[in-house]
Amino acid sequence: MRISSKLLAAGGLVAALAAFFLALPEPGDRQGAATGGAFAIRGARVFDGEQVLPKATVLVRDGRIEAVGRNLEIPAGVAIIEAAGRTLLPGLIDSHVHAWGSALVDALNFGVTTTLGMFGDPAMLRELKPHRESLAPVAFADHFSSGWLATVPGGHGTQFGLPVPTLTTPAEAAPWVEARLAEGSDYIKIVYEPKGAGGLGPPFPSLDAPTMQALIEATKARSRPAVVHISRLEPARTALEAGADGLVHVFADRPIDEAFLALAVGRGAFVTPTLAVTASIAGEGEGAALALDPRVAPFLSPDQQRTLTQVVQHRLAFLNPAVGLDATRRLAAAGVDILAGSDAPNPGTAQGVSLHHELAMLVRAGLTPVEALVAATSAPARRFGLQERGRIAPGMRADLLLVAGDPTTDIGATLDIERIWKNGAPVERRRYTPTTP
């Protein structure tokens, strides 16, 4: 919802991003290099992005998944990784991040292989696009993004001192969308926080409903997803009535009603609830406790350590996390697509690790562990048109996460990370000296 102004205000940061990514180290020896780039992961429980295969073998060749099967024959000379008792998952997709600094390295360190930016500087998109289209080894997560967000002068998103291009009227909507697509935006994010709509909201001016609708129509005319930031029920209703493809938060001001459920189902909308950050901004965050988890602490970069333990300065009292949990449960039960998003690096969250937290929050809301895993794999890939991602199936990019235990019944096991692969290459997890006393 809000973004650390400290992170954003670093003016030189944006300019430095291109050099930063080009300077990233390449991974060392590629696994299977001696066997034609092929290896097999044998005997794991496989969550394929949609369902659980109790025991299967996955064959990877040249960065892609070649075959999946219970009794798959492994070609001679192919390296074998024995994985009985463990669970193999698609690399996770975080559907709501803000990528600055070491964000994409930090995300990959926790098995998040694809990130969806919901406001960031478009300059980095040009640097990152070739990487996400390539199967060459990389040491950071792939990134898709809205680039800038649509807001009015002085509106939410402008408080960080970045040159956000703003608009105020429906007539400006189509040119604004065209300018974003020309910059490389993959989809369009719109901020809709009108005053006087079911309770006191953030103290910002907002786009009006006709301008929001014109933005959505211009985006859909270009066959791209149009997503809307809301925090309250009535603006969320207006956004769906205006044709939004999805909401990138769930409202947490007042209880969901039958009319909203019917609207969301009828429009085929998706919702990215961002429950962990809502709890944090409401003053009920769990980031500091998570930072002490022995499966987490050694792998936190300085940025992650700082943002995960950060306490919000001005908590938003109109947000009631229990209302957001209940809305999420009822939306999921009605068949609305739920996507897992962390909104990192807002206070109380951190890249990568907070997506695991969000999965636990989705289960707390009432999703099954498998439904939560779908929300971080195949569902975002389908809703954002991400090719070759979010599933373990022949032809898919070999972005993989191997964990001990069984997150399909105990969602907390996603943090028991044993191995990560990006584009079929093993990721050497970075360990940092824990800075907690």
Ligand SMILES: [Zn+2]
């Ligand atoms: Zn956000």
